[in-house]
Amino acid sequence: MTTVHALRHAVRRARPEDAAAVSAVLAAAFTDDPVFRWLVPDDELRPTTNRRVFDLLVDVLAPHDDAWTTADGVRGAALWVPYGHEAMSEDVGESFGARMTELFAPHGDRLGQLMAAMEAVHPAEPHEYLWFLGVAPADQGRGIGGGLLGAVLERADRAGHAAYLEATSLRNRALYERYGFVAAEPIAAPGGPPLWPMWRPAS
Numbered sequence: 001m002t003t004v005h006a007l008r009h010a011v012r013r014a015r016p017e018d019a020a021a022v023s024a025v026l027a028a029a030f031t032d033d034p035v036f037r038w039l040v041p042d043d044e045l046r047p048t049t050n051r052r053v054f055d056l057l058v059d060v061l062a063p064h065d066d067a068w069t070t071a072d073g074v075r076g077a078a079l080w081v082p083y084g085h086e087a088m089s090e091d092v093g094e095s096f097g098a099r100m101t102e103l104f105a106p107h108g109d110r111l112g113q114l115m116a117a118m119e120a121v122h123p124a125e126p127h128e129y130l131w132f133l134g135v136a137p138a139d140q141g142r143g144i145g146g147g148l149l150g151a152v153l154e155r156a157d158r159a160g161h162a163a164y165l166e167a168t169s170l171r172n173r174a175l176y177e178r179y180g181f182v183a184a185e186p187i188a189a190p191g192g193p194p195l196w197p198m199w200r201p202a203s
Contacts, residue, residue: 009147010071021074022067023054029076029134030054034193035168039104039111053103054132060088060096061131068151070144076135078148083161084126113189121187121197123164128156130165133172149179153200163200173198 014022027050030036040046057079061067066080081087088096097115101108130152135144156163165181167173173183173196182201186194 009142009144011068011147011151012071013065014067014069014074014077016062018067018069018074019058019062020055022069022077022079023051023058025069025074025077025136026054026057026079026132026134027051028136029140030132030168031137033168035114035195038192039107039114041107049103053100056096056099056103057132060092066152068148070147075139076133076144076148078133078152079131080152081129081131083128083156083159087129087131110189110192114192114195117187117189118166118195118197121184123162123199125162127199128152128161128163130163133165145175146179149176153179156200157203160202162202165198167196167198168193176200 027047030050031047036046036050040049058067061079061081064080064082064085066082067077068080069075069077087093100111104111130149133145133148135142135148153163155161163181165176166187167176167181167183176198177183180200181198183196183198186196188194
C-alpha cells in the first residue's frame with residue numbers, strides 16, 4: 001500500500017464562488033511552466049492567456065465537483081476528474097478543443113500535437129486523473145501541493161483506486177514521486193518540452 005504523507009495544510013473542496021480565485025492561482029502557478037512557455041512564448045502575453053485558459057478549464061470541469069483548494073484562502077488548487085468518469089462529453093470536448101486552440105493562437109497547432117501525444121499513452125484502466133495542480137508562486141515550497149494531493153489520494157487509497165497525471169517539470173515530477181507516483185518515459189510534441197506520464201497504482 002502506498003502511504004499518503006500527513007497533510008501539512010488543511011484543504012477543502014472548492015466552491016462555485018471560488019472559481020475566479022482558483023483560475024487566478026493556477027494561471028500564476030503555470031506562468032513559468034516549461035509547457036506553457038512553449039505554448040505561449042510571449043512572456044507579456046502568457047499571464048493573460050493562462051488566465052483565460054484556466055477560466056475555461058475550471059468551468060468545463062466544474063460539473064465533477066472535484067476541484068480542491070486551501071482552507072485558509074485560495075493559495076493553491078488542484079483540478080481532478082474522478083475515478084471512472086470522462087472529463088467531458090464528446091460534444092463539450094469538441095467545443096472545448098476549438099476554444100483552447102483559439103486561446104493558444106498563433107500556436108494552437110502545438111496544443112493539438114501535445115494533446116495527441118498525451119492521448120497516445122493515456123491509460124485505459126480507470127483512475128483518479130489529476131489535470132492540474134498549482135500553488136501561488138509566493139507560497140510554493142511550503143507543503144501546500146502535498147496537501148492538495150493528499151485530499152484525493154487518501155480517497156483513492158480508501159477505495160482501492162489508481163491515480164494518474166502528467167508532470168510538466170522535473171520539480172513537479174519529484175513532488176509526485178514522493179506521493180507514490182511512478183514516472184514512465186517522457187513524451188513530447190515535436191519541438192516541445194517533455195512531460196512525464198505518472199501512474200500511482202491502487203493500494
